[in-house]
Amino acid sequence: MTARKGYTLPVFACASAIAALRHLHQEIVEDTVTLDLIEPHQIVDIPIEQVAKLNHHSALAITRSDPGDNLDLTKNTPIWAFVEITENTERITLKGGEGIGIQINHEGKAAIYSYAQKLLLENLKPLLKPDESITVTIILPEGKNLATRTSNAAFGVVEGLSLLGTRGISEPLSAPEQLDAYQIELSQKARAFETLVFCVGENGLDLAQQMGINPSQLIKTANWVGPMLATAALSGVREILLFGYHGKLIKLAGGIFHTHHHLADGRLEILTAHCARVGLPTPILQKVFDSATTEIALNVLRETENHWVELVYNAIASTIDLRSQDYIYKHTQKKVNVGSILFERNRSILVQSRTGSLIKEKVCQQTDDK
Structure with a gap:
């Protein structure tokens, strides 16, 4: 039985906003609203659970998340959009209400990322009356509670969930068929490009595009890094550029090529081994090994002398490159050039291997040429 696809959280936030705005305009809002996913360009109908006018210039609408056959913790969670007609100079102002995370590394901005912003703006603008301005506040009543079960805090997002994602369709990542789908997409892109960029998750995909990496060369691997290589x-x-969070990609330096934590971890052991390799003293090694997370261990290194961070993570990035190339050759007898770029929780680049830097220049340059 084929797994059923659904939609990402930004889609339901957008649908709620559309329903609220149309209701303010005294249009009849049926059981669904129509919107363009933008990525991909596809017109879809999203069910609306409730919509009500609060006064003559504001309304509230509610949808409910449906990510399809995916073990997504937001499944069935309500998404509210409060739309208010204002006199702002900006035609559409987006805000995060209760349950939307705050980016502590970006001046407390709401965790409403680029795809969600684009989706809301492009679908709402055509619905505005001439000279009309609105403020849209997205609310996730269960967001703060659900966020405690995510790794959002590791990326500097607190007090709620992110409206994160690079596309509207939610793929059933937990289904075995998904690996097949990723491999098919990879094979198609390989016909057009000899160089690809692998991202384990949505944070990597989003950050890679912000850095100017050609979206056509991006591939999401989820935890199946080995089979995708x-x-x-x-x-x-x-050529392959591995682009991801250091707390995930570090596993490759230990020869772990299926990165789901249920199958294997060893991150702190790998980090400690590389610390020992570059000569850190035993007391620091013990602190690193006893850290609860790799992020805490990174801070332990920074509290000593910053050059240790550079030495350790350069060694890790080089090992990731070599181990990945060896993995590919072992399983395919093919020689592929692999580089790596690791970012940290504030989405800043932690380290680039020498090969990773060279490949990044190529994939960014191809974007500039278009």
Whole structure:
């Protein structure tokens, strides 16, 4: 049985906002509203649970998240949009209400990322009356509670969930069929490009695009890094840039190529081994090994002398490159050039391997040329 796809959280936030605005305009809002997913360009109907006018210039609408056959903790959570007609100079102002996370590393801005912003703006603008301005506040009543079960805090997002994602369709990542879908997408992109960029998750995809990396060369691997590396080699890819959170990609330095924590971890052991390799004293090694997370361990290194961070993570990035190339050759007998870029929780780049820097220049340059 084929797994059922659903939609990402920004889609339901957008649908709620559309319903509230149309209700303010005294239009009849049926059981669904229509919107364009933008990524991909696809017109879809999203169910509306409730909509009500609060006064003559504001309304509230509610949808309910449906990510399809995906073990997503936001499944069935309500998404509210409060739309108010204002006199702002900006035609559409987006705000995060209760349950939307705050980016502590970006002056407390609401965690409403680029795709969600684009989706809301492009779908709402055509609905505005001439000279009309609105403020849209997205609210996730269960967001603060659900956020405690995510790794959002590791990326500097607190007090709620992120409206994160690079596309509208929610793929059933927990289903075995998803690996097949990723491999098919990879094979298709390999026909057009000899260089691809692998991102484990949505944070990597979003950050890579912000850095100017060509979206057409981006591939999401989820936790199937090993099978995707082998598929790339067999599809004729010559270069791969691994782009991801250091607390995830560090596993590759230990030869762990399926990165889900249920199968294998070893992150602190790998980090401690590299610390020992570059000569850190035993007391620091013990602190690193006893850290609860790799992020805490990174801060332990920074509290000593900052050059240790550079030495340790350069060694880790180089090992990731070599281990990945060896993995590919072992499973395919193909030689592929692999580089890596690791970012930290505030989405700043922590380290780039030498090969990673060279590949990044190529994939960014191709974007500039278009």
